[in-house]
Amino acid sequence: MNSTIDLINRRKSLRSYGSEQVSRQTKDLILDTALRAPTAGNMMLYSMLEIDDPVLKEKLAVSCDNQPFIARSPFAVIFLADYQRTWDYFKTCDVEGYCREQGRSLRRPGEGDFLLACNDALIAAQTAVIAAESLGLGSCYIGDIMENYEYHRELLKLPDYVFPVTMVCFGPPDGAHSRRRAVSRFEREFIHHTDSYSSLDSDDFDRMYAPWLRECGPEGGFRYGAANFGQHMYARKFDSEFSREMSRSVREALKLWES
Ligand SMILES: Cc1cc2nc3c(=O)[nH]c(=O)nc-3n(C[C@H](O)[C@H](O)[C@H](O)COP(=O)(O)O)c2cc1C
16 A cells, blocks of 8 residues: 555545635646646636635525535535537637638537536636645545536536536535545445456346445444335435436536537
């Protein structure tokens, strides 16, 4: 083991904060470190939108599936998939005139560019998470920022080729954080493939979910049993109102990215 691996293995999502301040210097160090994340073609197809205004944080706490801890985070950053900056640069360089001259059709940012920009933004986000952890700050991703696209677009003044792919709420851990148990992961045998993909059968799933069911205890998994835990997950997570809204919202955003 080394200290980096140890840090990654010890990380847990943080949703309640201690009272310590997070200095501007610490915030800037986290953001500067995120800039060193790998990025497709070194194009940096992302932006980091820090949410400082408490009123805006309150609004996001509601629009991101009613998660009040968002408003309490002393350092909240939305990681934006951002092709707008590059597209604006292309425009200042008159790529339209260039295409005319060259007899080529003008291509606008499309679905592949959207996904590439999302990759960039997420890799920067995780780099920030690890940097924060190394400075003693916890964090939690907020995937629900992908919901309510029209509302978030208006609220945050996002141009066409900018999509909020994730938010991360950082903060100092509260006293209980270190005592909270880490949630388990599936064993590697179910996740790691070599050379080609192999599907799992129902016995594999029983073994794969066994630690989850044990962790959920009588209040959770055991109530459902291994056989219908999947039905519970389907209803609570996959076919939930927020998942349906997320798909609708992303579909709406993607309309602008059609090439
Ligand atoms: C893409 C993504 C979106 C997430 N969205 C939320 C969220 O909206 N609210 C929340 O409380 N946790 C959210 N999480 C945190 C996960 O619930 C958490 O990582 C998972 O339960 C595993 O727990 P751990 O991070 O403590 O190991 C999200 C994590 C990821 C990677």
